Amino acid sequence: MAQHASNKMLLSSPDILGLANNVLEDTKNLVQHLLSTGHPLPTFARGSTDLPDTNEYNSIQESLLSNLQDLQYLVEGPKRSMTTFLRLHQDLGALQIAFEFDFFRLIPCDGAIDVADLSQKAGLDEDTACRMLRMLATHRVFAESTPRHFTHTPSSLLFHQDEEIRCTGEYISTWNITLELLRRASRSRGKSIGKSILQAASLGAIFMVQFLILEEEAVTYLWLWLESEFQGLEFIVQDKSPNMLAEGKKMVAQEEQAAVRDRIVFMQHDFFHPQPVRDISAVLLRQVTHNWTDEQVVTIFKGIIPALESSKPGTPFLINDTVMPEPGELFLYTERILRNLDLLMFTCLGAKQRTLAQFTALLKEADERYNVRNVYTSGNMGIIEVYLEA
Secondary structure: OHHHHHHHHHHHOOOHHHHHHHHHHHHHHHHHHHHHOOOOOOOOOOOOOOOOOOHHHHHHHHHHHHHHHHHHHHHHHHHHHHHHHHOHHHHHHHHHHHHHOOHHHHOOOOOOEEHHHHHHHHOOOHHHHHHHHHHHHOOOOOEEEEOOEEEOOHHHHHHHHOHHHHHHHHHHOOOOHHHHHHHHHHHOOOOOOOOOOOOEEEEEOOOEEEEOOOOOOHHHHHHHHHHHHOOOOOEEEEEOOHHHHHHHHHHHOOHHHHHHHOOEEEEEOOOOOOOOOOOOOOEEEEOOHHHOOHHHHHHHHHHHHHHHHOOOOOOOEEEEEOEEOOOOOOOHHHHHHHHHHHHHHHHHHOOOOEEHHHHHHHHHHHOOOEEEEEEEOOOOOEEEEEEEOO
């Protein structure tokens, strides 16, 4: 009957509410089957038993999983669904690092281990070990029981106890490209692995904005949006690339931009050098830091200081970038997306997405006068409000 329902579902392509009702009905059937056969209901607890492998259970399970996957596809939409699919190698890479450095055996079956202790035993730096574990925890492979202490889950315990499935994982870890990228990143921490396409910066009498540009006209779009929202801004648009500056000038030359043309000046500048412009009203550093190593981010933060020192007291420095959550702050689904992006930065650039604590540490390393007053984390990106205190 469940198989018939599954075939009918494939043919009729039910809507989102129909799929949700199918999920509810299949879940009721599954629970009823487990209770009637005396099998305990599954939980996330470490001691949760495996599920039955009978024809009846497998039929219900197949229908439920099929409906769940189709419902997820409709809820996510094609773009997010395919983006998630394309990023799966990052998740698998984290799993393979766990095999490579023997996480499954090093974490005790019946207790927790501190990341510092684990990394020392594994021969992997502590920051990388923690990032891999937190990525895997979003798949319920390991769990962070207390901050920076990890325990087994039913899934990770399987790799600890089941030699057959562990051997399968260890075999896969010998040929995946992402694993080699992660290895290379682990050996090269503190050094940029890849080279960014462009570096750019915009600033004005009201805002100074610095960007890492990964697509044409991104810097131009921002100051045009700011101008539309806040009339009267004056800009000096900076970029290291002459080509990007030329693109900005071309856009400003368009007839519909005549109203802002007189308030924009273009200047070549590299944001790794001290900022030459003085007397500004605010600094906005947007989508830059995640592309650079800690050492490079400190250099960028230092470069902004001359502009702040020459401006009025209370001039804000706004960092507009992803602020990584602490474990448990978001749904696992949402946290997984962010941690996947963190590993993407790691493998491509030797860089990272950062928590508020990590941003604060880099700011203080750049200058002890930097002080974080407010943090806004709603939406895809956050804003950290920073001031250079006297």
